[in-house]
Amino acid sequence: MDDKAPRPSGGSGPSGTTFVRMIRKQTPQPRWGGRRYTRARLSLSDVKRRWVSRFGVFFLYCLTFLAVTPLLGIFIYIVNKGIPGLNRDFFVSLPKPVGETGGGMGNAIVGSGILVSLTSIIGVPWGILLGVYLSEYASSRLARWLRQCIDQLSSIPSIVIGLFAYAMIVVWTKHFSAWAGTFALLIILVPIVARTTEEILKLVPQHIREAGLALGIPRWNVTLFIVLKGVRGGVMTGVILGIARIMGETAPLIFTAFNNQYGFSGLNQPTASLPVQLYTYAISPFEEWHQQAWTGALVLVGIVLALNVISRILFKKSEVRRD
Numbered sequence: 418m419d420d421k422a423p424r425p426s427g428g429s430g431p432s433g434t435t436f437v438r439m440i441r442k443q444t445p446q447p448r449w450g451g452r453r454y455t456r457a458r459l460s461l462s463d464v465k466r467r468w469v470s471r472f473g474v475f476f477l478y479c480l481t482f483l484a485v486t487p488l489l490g491i492f493i494y495i496v497n498k499g500i501p502g503l504n505r506d507f508f509v510s511l512p513k514p515v516g517e518t519g520g521g522m523g524n525a526i527v528g529s530g531i532l533v534s535l536t537s538i539i540g541v542p543w544g545i546l547l548g549v550y551l552s553e554y555a556s557s558r559l560a561r562w563l564r565q566c567i568d569q570l571s572s573i574p575s576i577v578i579g580l581f582a583y584a585m586i587v588v589w590t591k592h593f594s595a596w597a598g599t600f601a602l603l604i605i606l607v608p609i610v611a612r613t614t615e616e617i618l619k620l621v622p623q624h625i626r627e628a629g630l631a632l633g634i635p636r637w638n639v640t641l642f643i644v645l646k647g648v649r650g651g652v653m654t655g656v657i658l659g660i661a662r663i664m665g666e667t668a669p670l671i672f673t674a675f676n677n678q679y680g681f682s683g684l685n686q687p688t689a690s691l692p693v694q695l696y697t698y699a700i701s702p703f704e705e706w707h708q709q710a711w712t713g714a715l716v717l718v719g720i721v722l723a724l725n726v727i728s729r730i731l732f733k734k735s736e737v738r739r740d
Contacts, residue, residue, distance in 0.1 A: 499715030548614025598674030613655025
């Protein structure tokens, strides 16, 4: 054995500290660009990386603030303008003639409820079934054709949809009606629900479908009672968002359901709605109607906000259940 070889302990060999120093001297240091890495250089790089990270986080906070500020500003302004006219009569009373104080938008609230309910009863099952077909039979030629049609319908402006419903229903029946308004809102609601349902069903792993089919369960049973039931929270989120969308539509209803200053008189008659009543009052020259328009805007924004919050809660619950 070589007597000059370093020994960690014992005899006349070097001590532990001296042994470590000798190892460090004999071990080649990594180089980059002809320079050795030093503790100070690594520390400077770490500080630079931290400052870049902090700047990035600060920049993201600024973007978030800029995105949220318009929403908060609109909501605060509408609350400030609409609160003075918020009372019981606004929800239960009919509109008063020009020059008389008081009155409300009870007929418009009831009319919006009827239009949205009728549209949802017809459009929600229709849209969900379309979404199921697009997801489960995605490779078929009919599914590809339907997907293109639905995408095109989603991109059509609502006023064009209103003109189409006017030409198809109002001109044919010779009068405005709730059915015509429902037809126009259906064209808006069904594509939203169908595409949302399709995207939610795509999140279900394929092996779940295969497991059900391996047990001998019919495919329609697997789709409706296993796949669709497992993501019902996400599907309901899309449904509620679609309902919130049609709740605030004005242009299609102007050409179809029109308006009615009195109470609801039937599905074959002109029907008042909150967005159209709000628009009518907002463009009027009367201060009393302006105040009711701001209050109607507050109620409409509150309904849409409540629907969005409910959809988020349902989606969160479906995520927790899936985990």
